[in-house]
Amino acid sequence: MAGIAGAGVLAMVVTACGTGSSDSGGSGDGEGADSGKGTSKPVALAVESTVREGTWTGSSATQRVKIAPKRLARGTAADLEDVNLDDDLKGRVPYYLTVGYTNTGSDAVTQPGPEGNFTVTLADGTPGTPVSLWNTNPLATGSGSGLPDDCDKGGPASVPPGGTATVCQLVMVPEGHEPATVAYSDETGGTLLWKVGDGKGDDDGLLAAGTTAESSWKDGTTKGGAVPIRVTPKSVRAGSLTDLSDYDLSDTSKNTVPWYVSIDYRNAGKEKLLPVMDDGVGLRSAGGRDVRPLPLLDLSFSASGEGEGIDQCRGSVPNTRLQPGSTLTLCGIYLLPKGDRPSMVSFQGEGTGVKPLRWRAG
Structure with missing residues (x-):
C-alpha cells in the first residue's frame, strides 16, 4: 500500500506485535537481528548544517522557522526489505536525513511536518523521493521497523513558540549516485539549500559548463x-x-x-x-x-x-x-x-x- 503524502510517498511498515522488535531484522547497529538483514550501519556523509530562516506552510497557516540538516546517512536497500514500496522506488537507496528546527513564530505549530519539505538532489538536480513510513501495527511496543534515526516515527504533535524539534526524513535516491545538495522548499518562503560534501556530487555524464x-x-x-x-x-x-x-x-x-x-x-x-x-x-x-x-x-x-x-x-x-x-x-x-x-x-x-x-x- 502506498499513496501520496504531501510531496512524498506513504509506505507501509510490516511489524511484529508487542515484542519490542521488528520483522525488518534490526536497527542498523546489528542488535536484535537474527537473520542478518539490515545489520549494516548507515554511512554518514558530510553535510552543511548552517541554520537558516524559512517558513513552513501547514494546512491552515504559515509559520516562521529556523531550520537546518543535522545528519545525512546512506543506508542500503536491505534496510527496507519489510517495507511495502512503490515499484518505482525499488532499487533506490535510502538516505536518512535528520533535521532540527525552531518555531520562531508567535503561535504554536500544531501537527508540524517541515521534514516532508526536504529532499536530497543529485548534481544534475534529480531529486530524491521523500517517504513517510506508516506502522501497520499501532500496538507494537518497539520501533515500527528498526530503521535508524527514528525514520519510522512521527514528529511532535505541537511545537510552542521558541520550541525546538529534531525529526528524520527518509529520502529514496537513485542508486549509484552521490548526492550534491540537501534542499528545503516551502511555497511561501522559497528554497533553502545546503551542500553535501563539496556540493558537486558525481559527474554522471555531465559536461563542464561552457563545453561545446x-x-x-x-x-x-x-x-x-x-x-x-x-x-x-x-x-x-x-x-x-x-x-x-x-x-x-x-x-x-x-x-x-x-x-x-x-x-x-x-x-x-x-x-x-x-x-x-x-x-x-x-x-x-x-x-x-x-x-x-x-x-x-x-x-x-x-x-x-x-x-x-x-x-x-x-x-x-x-x-x-x-x-x-x-x-x-x-x-x-x-x-x-x-x-x-x-x-x-x-x-x-x-x-x-x-x-x-x-x-x-x-
Whole structure:
C-alpha cells in the first residue's frame, strides 16, 4: 500500500506485535537481528548544517522557522526489505536525513511536518523521493521497523513558540549516485539549500559548463535529414523580477527570480535553419525542479534587428535564418523560487538517434 503524502510517498511498515522488535531484522547497529538483514550501519556523509530562516506552510497557516540538516546517512536497500514500496522506488537507496528546527513564530505549530519539505538532489538536480513510513501495527511496543534515526516515527504533535524539534526524513535516491545538495522548499518562503560534501556530487555524464558539444536540429524548413549543429552554453546568470515589470506575471511568479540562460548555436551543415533551437533547452534546479522557459509575448519587433525577449535576455530575430557556417546566440528566461539556483542545463536535439546533452550550470 502506498499513496501520496504531501510531496512524498506513504509506505507501509510490516511489524511484529508487542515484542519490542521488528520483522525488518534490526536497527542498523546489528542488535536484535537474527537473520542478518539490515545489520549494516548507515554511512554518514558530510553535510552543511548552517541554520537558516524559512517558513513552513501547514494546512491552515504559515509559520516562521529556523531550520537546518543535522545528519545525512546512506543506508542500503536491505534496510527496507519489510517495507511495502512503490515499484518505482525499488532499487533506490535510502538516505536518512535528520533535521532540527525552531518555531520562531508567535503561535504554536500544531501537527508540524517541515521534514516532508526536504529532499536530497543529485548534481544534475534529480531529486530524491521523500517517504513517510506508516506502522501497520499501532500496538507494537518497539520501533515500527528498526530503521535508524527514528525514520519510522512521527514528529511532535505541537511545537510552542521558541520550541525546538529534531525529526528524520527518509529520502529514496537513485542508486549509484552521490548526492550534491540537501534542499528545503516551502511555497511561501522559497528554497533553502545546503551542500553535501563539496556540493558537486558525481559527474554522471555531465559536461563542464561552457563545453561545446555536437548535436543536430530539424525544423519545418529543412528538406533532408537533421542538420548538424554545435551547441555551447555561454552563461547562466540571475536577473531581477523588475526586469519583467512590463509583463503581467501570475501571482505565483512574484516570489521568484529570473535566470537567463544564453546558448550559442553554430550551423555545421549545409541548410539554413529557423532560429528556434531554444525549444530544445531545459533547466533543472538544485532544489529538484524541472523548469521550462518563460513564454513572453514581445511586441517590440522593429527594424533594429533586436531579438525577441527583454534587453537582459534577447532571443531570435524575426524573419531570419541561421546560415551554414554561422553562429547565433539565443537566451531563455527561467523562473526559480527565491533561494534556488540552476544545477543543470540540457539540450534535446532533433533527428534520428540524437541524444540529449547535459551541462553543469556553473
